[in-house]
Amino acid sequence: xxxxxxxxxxxxxxxxxxxxxxxxxxxxxxxxxxxxxxxxxxxxxxxxxxxxxxxxxxxxxxxxxxxxxxxxxxxxxxxxxxxxxxxxxxxxxxxxxxxxxxxxxxxxxxxxxxxxxxxxxxxxxxxxxxxxxxxxxxxxxxxxxxxxxxxxxxxxxxxxxxxxxxxxxxxxxxxxxxxxxxxxxxxxxxxxxxxxxxxxxxxxxxxxxxxxxxxxxxxxxxxxxxxxxxxxxxxxxxxxxxxxxxxxxxxxxxxxxxxxxxxxxxxxxxxxxxxxxxxxxxxxxxxxxxxxxxxxxxxxxxxxxxxxxxxxxxxxxxxxxxxxxxxxxxxxxxxxxxxxxxxxxxxxxxxxxxxxxxxxxxxxxxxxxxxxxxxxxxxxxxxxx
Amino acid sequence: xxxxxxxxxxxxxxxxxxxxxxxxxxxxxxxxxxxxxxxxxxxxxxxxxxxxxxxxxxxxxxxxxxxxxxxxxxxxxxxxxxxxxxxxxxxxxxxxxxxxxxxxxxxxxxxxxxxxxxxxxxxxxxxxxxxxxxxxx
Numbered sequence: 001x002x003x004x005x006x007x008x009x010x011x012x013x014x015x016x017x018x019x020x021x022x023x024x025x026x027x028x029x030x031x032x033x034x035x036x037x038x039x040x041x042x043x044x045x046x047x048x049x050x051x052x053x054x055x056x057x058x059x060x061x062x063x064x065x066x067x068x069x070x071x072x073x074x075x076x077x078x079x080x081x082x083x084x085x086x087x088x089x090x091x092x093x094x095x096x097x098x099x100x101x102x103x104x105x106x107x108x109x110x111x112x113x114x115x116x117x118x119x120x121x122x123x124x125x126x127x128x129x130x131x132x133x134x135x136x137x138x139x140x141x142x143x144x145x146x147x148x149x150x151x152x153x154x155x156x157x158x159x160x161x162x163x164x165x166x167x168x169x170x171x172x173x174x175x176x177x178x179x180x181x182x183x184x185x186x187x188x189x190x191x192x193x194x195x196x197x198x199x200x201x202x203x204x205x206x207x208x209x210x211x212x213x214x215x216x217x218x219x220x221x222x223x224x225x226x227x228x229x230x231x232x233x234x235x236x237x238x239x240x241x242x243x244x245x246x247x248x249x250x251x252x253x254x255x256x257x258x259x260x261x262x263x264x265x266x267x268x269x270x271x272x273x274x275x276x277x278x279x280x281x282x283x284x285x286x287x288x289x290x291x292x293x294x295x296x297x298x299x300x301x302x303x304x305x306x307x308x309x310x311x312x313x314x315x316x317x318x319x320x321x322x323x324x325x326x327x328x329x330x331x332x333x334x335x336x337x338x339x340x341x342x343x344x345x346x347x348x349x350x351x352x353x354x355x356x357x358x359x360x361x362x363x364x365x366x367x368x369x370x371x372x373x374x375x376x377x378x379x380x381x382x383x384x385x
Numbered sequence: 386x387x388x389x390x391x392x393x394x395x396x397x398x399x400x401x402x403x404x405x406x407x408x409x410x411x412x413x414x415x416x417x418x419x420x421x422x423x424x425x426x427x428x429x430x431x432x433x434x435x436x437x438x439x440x441x442x443x444x445x446x447x448x449x450x451x452x453x454x455x456x457x458x459x460x461x462x463x464x465x466x467x468x469x470x471x472x473x474x475x476x477x478x479x480x481x482x483x484x485x486x487x488x489x490x491x492x493x494x495x496x497x498x499x500x501x502x503x504x505x506x507x508x509x510x511x512x513x514x515x516x517x518x519x520x521x522x
Contacts, residue, residue: 167459225407
């Protein structure tokens with residue numbers, strides 16, 4: 001569902017509050033400064049509440065954002081750096097409103113058709129990062145291939161958005177592939193919501209959007225009980241998100257919360273998927289957890305068996321193996337799910353180092369020969385050994 | 386097969402948030418439900434009437450519906466139920482493309498009344514309820 005004019009205004013105001021005015025991210029303890037930030041956040045909250053009545057057409061979005069920027073300046077003043085940043089962002093967003101539904105292909109620097117109100121800029125940053133990770137794994141994809149189209153929608157209520165306000169899904173059958181982002185309306189967004197959004201983007205791209213990226217044939221979408229996609233690859237998505245929000249890497253104008261609080265929040269979001277995922281049988285939840293454990297065991301075995309020279313190299317090889325496998329021309333989620341079961345048996349259930357080492361050696365061989373049939377055979381051998 | 390019939394086989398019957406069953410599970414359940422319907426003489430007759438068909442021509446091997454994953458992700462998957470290719474093709478061959486096109490609302494009834502309740506009975510979590518949206522024919 002494309003963004004309506006009202007939703008564009010709501011999203012622009014809500015995200016501005018999350019990016020610059022979340023009290024949790026304020027370094028200052030001065031009550032006067034905190035009061036200013038609260039007042040500024042209150043103006044944006046009022047703006048969100050008033051959007052349905054005041055923004056009824058796309059032509060009304062930019063003036064409404066400018067009006068709210070004006071209120072920040074008039075009622076709070078711009079002597080505080082964060083309030084000034086929020087004011088400047090709203091002014092920029094007002095100039096960047098495009099007469100479309102806000103969906104499209106993402107670029108870190110918005111193209112002429114990219115509407116500034118939504119999440120296309122953030123999606124572009126994450127997509128660029130994932131494409132770079134794919135490049136590091138020697139997966140040679142043309143710069144914009146496969147193309148990914150982003151669609152954002154705001155929902156009043158959703159039975160799957162109870163603990164958190166951000167969700168996502170992907171459809172890789174059509175071209176371009178589509179990543180849907182879902183945000184729940186309510187209060188203005190927080191800096192923690194932005195972390196959930198960053199994680200969701202990483203998840204949809206790493207686990208889904210680039211699955212079978214090298215395939216020219218028909219593609220299939222993964223069900224949420226696919227433990228390869230939602231367990232093994234999700235663990236990699238978590239690690240990539242965690243690395244991205246590190247102090248020196250994160251785009252601070254999007255991700256305001258940093259340090260242990262940010263890492264912990266991403267971990268909570270990740271963990272929830274393994275503790276109480278909705279619409280899953282108990283055994284499927286177990287398989288998801290085992291797939292996560294198997295990914296960790298793969299990397300650990302690289303280190304323990306001295307197949308990697310350092311933890312960093314082990315992490316890099318685990319990432320490379322996973323990305324190569326997930327994007328492989330002959331791989332789809334059903335084949336990968338079967339393989340993930342065997343990987344788990346050898347890496348986790350056998351409780352012996354030998355099968356784990358055999359699987360990791362098979363993985364390293366795959367990194368070189370990229371032969372999926374051989375990998376499957378080698379892993380099966382490790383399982384029965 | 387005419388182009389009208391080709392369009393028909395791609396028609397969607399239901400799109401809903403996925404439950405605990407994936408496409409393979411659902412396709413097995415759909416197949417079993419269809420066999421079960423045809424095994425009950427009174428239901429076979431009722432379905433034949435619904436489809437304006439002869440009860441003897443209803444084939445357990447020609448399953449009318451197929452489940453696919455429409456999208457998947459962090460918030461869960463979506464299931465799309467479509468009219469099965471083989472069933473609609475066979476129908477179009479026997480009765481013509483126009484009749485096959487008119488079949489669509491009847492297939493929706495067949496799904497809602499006879500197949501879905503067997504695939505995901507009340508209280509079951511195999512499929513979620515209610516559907517996300519009803520698709521236009």
